[in-house]
Amino acid sequence: MAAIEAHNLTKRYGTLTAVDRVDLTVEEGEIFGFLGPNGAGKSTMINMLLDFARPTDGRVEVFGMDCQRQSVATRERMGVLPEGYEVYDPLTGRQHIQFAMESKRVDGDPMDVLDRVGIADAADRAAGGYSKGMAQRLVLGMALVGEPDLLLLDEPTTGLDPNGAKAMREILTEENERGATIFFSSHILEQVEAICDRVGILSDGEVVAVDTIEGLRSAAKSGTKLLITVDDLDVVDLDAIEAVEGADSAWIDDERLAVNCSSAAKIDVLVALNDSGADVLDFTVEEPSLEDLFVEYTGGRS
Numbered sequence: 450m451a452a453i454e455a456h457n458l459t460k461r462y463g464t465l466t467a468v469d470r471v472d473l474t475v476e477e478g479e480i481f482g483f484l485g486p487n488g489a490g491k492s493t494m495i496n497m498l499l500d501f502a503r504p505t506d507g508r509v510e511v512f513g514m515d516c517q518r519q520s521v522a523t524r525e526r527m528g529v530l531p532e533g534y535e536v537y538d539p540l541t542g543r544q545h546i547q548f549a550m551e552s553k554r555v556d557g558d559p560m561d562v563l564d565r566v567g568i569a570d571a572a573d574r575a576a577g578g579y580s581k582g583m584a585q586r587l588v589l590g591m592a593l594v595g596e597p598d599l600l601l602l603d604e605p606t607t608g609l610d611p612n613g614a615k616a617m618r619e620i621l622t623e624e625n626e627r628g629a630t631i632f633f634s635s636h637i638l639e640q641v642e643a644i645c646d647r648v649g650i651l652s653d654g655e656v657v658a659v660d661t662i663e664g665l666r667s668a669a670k671s672g673t674k675l676l677i678t679v680d681d682l683d684v685v686d687l688d689a690i691e692a693v694e695g696a697d698s699a700w701i702d703d704e705r706l707a708v709n710c711s712s713a714a715k716i717d718v719l720v721a722l723n724d725s726g727a728d729v730l731d732f733t734v735e736e737p738s739l740e741d742l743f744v745e746y747t748g749g750r751s
């Protein structure tokens with residue numbers, strides 16, 4: 450059964466379409482990164498999963514249950530780090546975790562959770578005095594209580610220092626290893642690349658691509674640059690190289706042959722070169738960065 454399944458999911462605010470006919474399946478056990486520029490509709494999508502916002506059209510299910518009609522049952526399977534989370538200022542960190550444990554009817558020592566998210570030292574301080582990053586860690590700790598089957602995180606690393614972001618990645622990986630599905634939104638590409646099995650790219654409310662990072666790279670129109678050292682540059686036929694399907698341009702660059710091509714065309718370029726009588730001595734591949742892919746799919750909005 451899919452962890453998340455959206456069909457034709459649409460949310461309009463007046464004339465503005467924040468989420469536009471989204472069909473999306475996230476399988477159980479996946480780490481799925483939901484990527485998009487500011488205003489793309491990521492939070493709106495997450496808010497519909499949580500039933501904080503009602504779809505104008507279409508529907509979304511979590512573990513086969515409708516997020517609107519069975520919102521209590523779906524919420525019981527989730528741990529959530531929402532956008533604009535809040536802590537209750539007078540309560541300590543320990544009391545927050547205790548509260549989450551009581552609400553979810555879970556036994557355990559709150560200190561274990563606080564230790565895991567790196568704020569055990571501040572357990573008995575009022576959360577109103579926490580820094581933004583500490584408060585975020587605390588809300589993450591509350592989300593982890595009860596080993597939820599689905600962790601839903603809106604921009605989980607925003608506000609964290611580099612150590613905090615690394616710790617967040619480690620926690621998400623551990624949670625995934627115990628079997629949780631992870632769905633998180635981000636516009637920080639490196640975070641997504643570091644841990645995601647698959648990525649969905651949202652642009653102007655529409656899902657414009659869903660694939661692995663590798664798959665996105667292969668599907669990108671161009672962007673891979675091959676730099677090839679051959680025994681004799683004089684025998685290289687640039688027109689023949691450019692005629693290879695998926696090759697954009699070929700030129701001589703500092704005693705090497707340079708070719709811009711799709712990732713999938715790399716081998717064909719090498720074969721064509723060999724056919725023209727050139728011996729390949731060495732080659733390097735410069736793949737497009739995730740940032741390049743993001744710009745390609747979202748038309749440069751950020």
Ligand SMILES: Nc1ncnc2c1ncn2[C@@H]1O[C@H](COP(=O)(O)OP(=O)(O)OP(=O)(O)O)[C@@H](O)[C@H]1O
Nearest residue numbers: 462465467485486487488489490491492493494636
């Ligand atoms: N309650 C609302 N009323 C009116 N418009 C809204 C509301 N919530 C979101 N929007 C609009 O819907 C669009 C999508 O917003 P959303 O917050 O989902 O984007 P996002 O991808 O999460 O952006 P960011 O990365 O900046 O958080 C935006 O144009 C936003 O102004």
